Amino acid sequence: MWTDEYIDDSSYIPKFSGNSYLLFNSIPQPINADTRIKMTFKSTEGDGLLFYTGSEVAPDMDFLVVRLEQRQVVVSMDLGSGKVEIR
DSSP states (O other): OOOSSOOOOGGGOOOOOTTOOOOOTTSOSSOOTTOOOOOOOOOSSSSEEEEEESOSSOTTSOEEEEEEETTEEEEEEESSSOOEEEO
């Protein structure tokens, strides 16, 4: 069983392949500049989605995306002031 509480135990580290994902319902909405998310990951691929929160039905709403692009972490967000991308 997965939880949204921090677990410091390597036996709870998931391994994904294909289109697998974890869903956390407790991420605060809406996302704002004070939202803090801590993640640790180990990737075997150079590209992929690590984290996404936002609206699927209203793409003009606030969003936060963390992804790998050519083995580089990329953070994209729009919290109401326009899109920002950090590499």
